[in-house]
Amino acid sequence: MYEQINSGISRYVTFTDEEFEIFDSLLEFKSVPKKTILLHEGEMCNFEAFVIKGCLRKYYIDANGFEVILQFAIENAWISDISFSIYEDKPSQVFIETLEECELLIFSPETKETLFLKAPRFERAFRILMQRNLSVTQNRLFNTIAKTATEKYQEFLEHYPTIPQRVAQHYIASYLGISAEFLSKIRKKLAHQ
Template identity: 70%
Template sequence: MYETINRNVSRYVRFTDEELGIFNSLLKLQSVHKKTILLHEGEKCNFEAFVIKGCLRKYYIDPDGTELIIQFGVEDSWIGDISFSIYDPKPSRVFIETIEDSELFTMSPDDKEELYRRVPKFERVFRILMQRNLAVTQDRLFASISKSASQKYLEFLEQYPSLPQRVPQHYIASYLGISPEFLSKVRKKLAHR
């Protein structure tokens, strides 16, 4: 049951079986139905989640009422709110919702602090995960201001090859920062190449 998440964190640091056992003991397994909102804007985020199975989206609603998707969480990835912190918890500005029935491992801020105390090597793992998250966010920012819709869509397909079959087209358009109608035009243009 823990094989995927253990492999995920072991990409960055070598752990003993005992250290992984401590990590696993602090995880909570959750089965969540699709269309479940795990975090609402204004709430304090009390978890980070690792996706074992399923698909989630992290989004916010702009002042005009438009949903803007920031991240998709799919198998073998982490999703949470950056304001997740035991030291300075802030109300969330985002929503996290399941798109499909999902199985997740979650960890609370208190359990994460306990993990750091008992297995300090995990601070390195979560620092690397945070750095990777920031790099992806920066790349998306650069892409949003410098790349065409076609280039953004092709990069999306590289990053999430199975998502066009799993999520509604308007979610993909929201993630890319374009209208669903414009995404249809982009897809038709690329199909004719």
Template identity: 65%
Template structure:
């Protein structure tokens, strides 16, 4: 059960077998069915989840009542509302499973215990936050500077397995376009 998460963290730092064993003992394993809300707007996020199996989306509802997806997460990725988790403030986001999922979870308490006992994990979580920030920055730039077709092609390049796993209207929401417009973009690309 822990092979993938252990390989993930060991790519970023060296750990002793005892440190890895301690890390594994504080992780909570959880199976979650498809279409489960792990977090709702207004709740305080009390987890950082590593995805062993499944696909999850993170989104908010805009002023017009439409869902705006800001992240998809699949196997070997982490998902959380970083701001709510660390600042203990009500979330503005929803996190929902799109498939049946198997997760390994850290709570604020278990994460703090881990960082106290094995300070080397600070580097792991710093690198995760840097990667997340970089991805969000690139996404923001793409949203402002690229056409719908360019955004779609970039999405497929970066996340080649996600289009087979999620509904087209979810991809359209992520790209900031309507499902109908995405259909036109895909038709145009198919003809090229």
């Protein structure tokens, strides 16, 4: 059960067996049914989740009542609301929902702090994960501003090749910031090329 997460986190820092024992002992396993909302807007997010199996989305509802997807999390990805609840101690502005049946390994802020005290090298690994997350977020912002809808969709397919078979098209359109109808036109155009 811990092989995926241990392999993923050891890409950044080398750990001893004892450090992995500490790490693994602090993780909580959860099996979550499809269409479960793990976090509602206005709640405090008290978890960081690593996806062993399944697909989740993080989204907010805009002023017009439309869902805007900020992130898809599939196998080997992390999902949380670290920007508001965990680091700023403010209620979340997002929802986190399972789109498939999911298996997750979860940290609370308290267990993460315990990990850093007992195995300090994990703090460096999580810092690197945060830096990578910031890089991905900045790249996504750049793409939103600078690229055409077709270019955004093509890049989405490079990063998430399995998502189109796993989620409804309107979710992908929401992530890309376009209508489902426009995405359908892009897909037809690309299919004919």
